[in-house]
Structure formats: structure tokens, C-alpha cells
Amino acid sequence: MNRFSYFRAESVEGALAALAADPGAKLIAGGTNLLDLMKYDVEQPSRLIDITQIEGLDTIGETTTGGIMIGALVSNTTIAYHPLISAGFPLLSSAILAGATPQLRNAATAGGNLNQRTRCYYFYDAALPCNKREPGSGCPAMEGVNRNHAILGASEQCIATHPSDMCVALAALGASVHVAGPEGQRTIAMADYHRLPNGSPERDTTLVAGEMVTGIELPAGAKRFAEHHSYLKLRDRLSYAFALVSVAASLQMDGRAIGDARLALGGVAHKPWRRTQAEEVLIGRPADDETFATAADVLLEGAHGREHNAFKIELAHRAIVRALSQAAAGTPQSQSDKRIA
Ligand SMILES: Cc1cc2nc3c(=O)[nH]c(=O)nc-3n(C[C@H](O)[C@H](O)[C@H](O)COP(=O)(O)OP(=O)(O)OC[C@H]3O[C@@H](n4cnc5c(N)ncnc54)[C@H](O)[C@@H]3O)c2cc1C
Numbered sequence: 001m002n003r004f005s006y007f008r009a010e011s012v013e014g015a016l017a018a019l020a021a022d023p024g025a026k027l028i029a030g031g032t033n034l035l036d037l038m039k040y041d042v043e044q045p046s047r048l049i050d051i052t053q054i055e056g057l058d059t060i061g062e063t064t065t066g067g068i069m070i071g072a073l074v075s076n077t078t079i080a081y082h083p084l085i086s087a088g089f090p091l092l093s094s095a096i097l098a099g100a101t102p103q104l105r106n107a108a109t110a111g112g113n114l115n116q117r118t119r120c121y122y123f124y125d126a127a128l129p130c131n132k133r134e135p136g137s138g139c140p141a142m143e144g145v146n147r148n149h150a151i152l153g154a155s156e157q158c159i160a161t162h163p164s165d166m167c168v169a170l171a172a173l174g175a176s177v178h179v180a181g182p183e184g185q186r187t188i189a190m191a192d193y194h195r196l197p198n199g200s201p202e203r204d205t206t207l208v209a210g211e212m213v214t215g216i217e218l219p220a221g222a223k224r225f226a227e228h229h230s231y232l233k234l235r236d237r238l239s240y241a242f243a244l245v246s247v248a249a250s251l252q253m254d255g256r257a258i259g260d261a262r263l264a265l266g267g268v269a270h271k272p273w274r275r276t277q278a279e280e281v282l283i284g285r286p287a288d289d290e291t292f293a294t295a296a297d298v299l300l301e302g303a304h305g306r307e308h309n310a311f312k313i314e315l316a317h318r319a320i321v322r323a324l325s326q327a328a329a330g331t332p333q334s335q336s337d338k339r340i341a
Pocket residue numbers: 026027028029030031032033034035036051072098099100101104107108109110111112113114115116117163164165166211212213214240241242243
């Protein structure tokens with residue numbers, strides 16, 4: 001681990017000033033990802049800016065438009081069990097509870113979860129080349145062990161996946177990310193927050209230098225999906241493991257037909273994977289396996305497998321159909337009893 005200095009920010013302005021003063025500085029919140037990366041020499045910040053003592057970023061409350069604002073420092077546990085979230089946006093609670101462990105969720109924050117980095121084995125091994133860690137050095141995952149890698153939206157530079165469960169639900173629910181920076185404040189739609197690797201895989205998000213996340217907003221309209229939702233996560237081990245494939249499915253039912261739909265995938269791309277066309281083919285159709293398979297075909301269009309991950313295409317197809325069936329029936333996947341009904 002490199003030597004670094006430490007600064008405790010007491011306000012957003014203080015954190016932004018400290019970021020502006022040192023281009024090598026990094027924010028630290030729960031530290032559950034950043035500290036691991038520092039121990040592996042993947043991240044070598046010259047300064048850590050501790051944001052955990054900033055007041056006002058650790059609350060969840062209603063917005064004037066009936067949506068919900070989650071402060072960047074709210075822990076994953078608090079989000080999952082907060083009554084405004086578990087009643088209005090149970091898909092988000094379920095996705096969070098599918099991730100990590102209770103201890104990690106207690107420490108992990110909303111802002112840290114959004115900005116956690118890929119779990120690509122080659123990214124974590126500083127002895128090997130990696131275009132994400134060191135642009136232009138190469139990507140051993142292409143011909144190497146690529147079981148947990150991307151089947152959608154990958155580039156010739158990078159086939160890493162985004163690891164978060166929380167972000168898959170946020171993408172499906174149409175959340176937005178509130179950001180503060182040297183130019184003031186701005187809001188980024190969740191769909192635009194994470195990016196595909198293209199020719200610059202070192203950049204995970206559209207956050208620019210000197211900016212920080214202050215909160216995540218859930219739109220009031222997404223409450224209409226509370227009754228019919230499911231977060232289905234498939235992984236090699238039933239706990240303490242990242243998704244091979246996960247599906248966030250939300251439906252609004254009009255009797256036996258689908259009135260509206262939201263669908264996103266995790267574990268398959270450099271960002272949560274959502275295509276509105278896959279949602280449009282569901283609307284007005286009967287909630288049956290044929291309809292769900294059509295949506296899966298659209299969502300997975302262009303999927304490309306490699307030696308160790310081609311199986312994920314069929315796995316994702318089946319998981320989409322199953323998650324949509326669970327959502328339609330109003331029987332969401334339980335995250336404590338992990339048997340898939
Ligand atoms: C063993 C293990 C298993 C896990 N399993 C899962 C899983 O199954 N599913 C899942 O989704 N996650 C999983 N995680 C990841 C975990 O959810 C993340 O480590 C956690 O959410 C990161 O939050 P943090 O507050 O600890 O972030 P930190 O480690 O403090 O920071 C992470 C990154 O975010 C940046 N950052 C932090 N706050 C902000 C902010 N406000 N604005 C801008 N940038 C910011 C930091 O600079 C850093 O780059 C696992 C982690 C571990 C260690």
C-alpha cells in the first residue's frame with residue numbers, strides 16, 4: 001500500500017475543496033471497496049478524504065414531488081429496511097439484501113455502492129496488464145478466465161462487468177444521481193451514470209474530476225411497481241458472491257395484462273443493462289412465458305459469449321422469464337430463502 005495523507009471533511013464544500021486541491025485524492029466512505037483496492041495496489045491515492053462526518057448526507061426523506069431522496073452516506077442496511085423504501089420501492093430493498101453480507105451492508109454507503117469498481121480478477125491483480133487499471137496495457141480476460149465477464153456492451157478494450165446489485169434496481173426504477181462539483185450541482189439519470197467501456201474503460205461513470213455524489217432520488221411514479229416486482233440473483237455461491245446474472249423486474253398489472261414494465265440486468269455488462277424496447281414489448285400483452293421470452297430476446301439482442309461465459313446468455317434468458325413470472329404473480333424472490341420458486 002502506498003503512503004497517503006488523511007483529511008476529514010466536515011461539509012460538502014470542504015470535501016470539494018480538498019478534491020480540487022489534490023488530483024490524486026480519493027473520497028472514502030464505508031471503505032469496503034476502496035481499502036481492499038489500496039491493499040492490492042490497484043488504487044494509490046495520495047490523500048484520502050473521509051466524508052463520513054458530513055452532516056445532512058445520512059438521511060432518507062420525501063421530496064416535494066413525492067419521490068424519495070437517499071443521502072450518499074446512508075448505509076445499504078438502512079436503505080433496505082427503511083419503511084419508505086420497503087413499502088414504496090421493495091425492489092430496491094430486495095436488490096440490496098441480495099448483495100454482500102449484513103456486516104458489509106452496515107458499512108457500505110449509497111455513494112460508495114454506486115462507485116464501487118469491477119470485480120474482474122485481472123483488474124485486481126496489479127502484476128498483470130489491465131486496460132481499466134492501466135490504459136493501453138491489454139486485457140488478459142479476453143482469452144483468460146472470463147466466467148464473470150460481460151456478454152453485452154463490451155469493447156475490444158474491456159469485458160469487465162459492473163458488480164452492484166443496488167444499481168440494477170435503481171436503473172429499473174429510473175432513479176437519478178445528485179452530484180456536487182466545482183461547477184455547482186447537477187443531476188444525472190441513472191441510465192447515464194455508469195458507462196460502457198468503449199475506448200476508455202478506465203472510466204466507470206460520467207462523474208467528472210472534482211465531483212462527488214450527494215444523493216440518489218427515486219421518482220414518485222416508480223411506486224406503481226411496488227406490488228409486482230422481483231430481484232432474482234444467480235451466482236456461484238448463495239451468499240457472499242457477486243451476480244453471474246441478476247434481473248430486476250417490475251410490472252404494473254391491468255388484470256391479466258401488463259400495463260407497464262421496467263426491466264434491468266446485472267452481471268452482464270459494464271453498467272446495469274436496460275433497454276426500453278424490451279419493456280415496450282411487454283406492455284399490453286398477457287403476462288405469460290411467451291411474452292416474457294420475447295422481452296428476454298430483445299433485452300439480450302447482440303449478446304456475445306466467450307470461452308467461459310457463453311452459458312450466461314441462456315442463463316440470463318431463463319432468469320428474465322423467471323423474474324418476470326415472479327413479478328407478475330406478486331411472489332417476489334425471497335432473499336433469505338434463496339430457493340427459486
Ligand atoms: C466480500 C465482499 C462482497 C461483496 N458483495 C457484494 C454484492 O454481492 N453485491 C454488491 O452490490 N456489492 C457487493 N460488495 C460491494 C459493496 O457493496 C461495496 O464495497 C460498497 O457498496 C462500497 O461502499 P463504501 O461506502 O464502502 O465505498 P468505499 O469503499 O468507501 O468507496 C468506493 C468508491 O466509491 C467512491 N465514493 C464513495 N463515496 C462517494 C461519493 N459520495 N461520491 C463519489 N464517490 C464516492 C470512493 O472514492 C471509492 O472509489 C461486496 C464487497 C465485499 C468486500
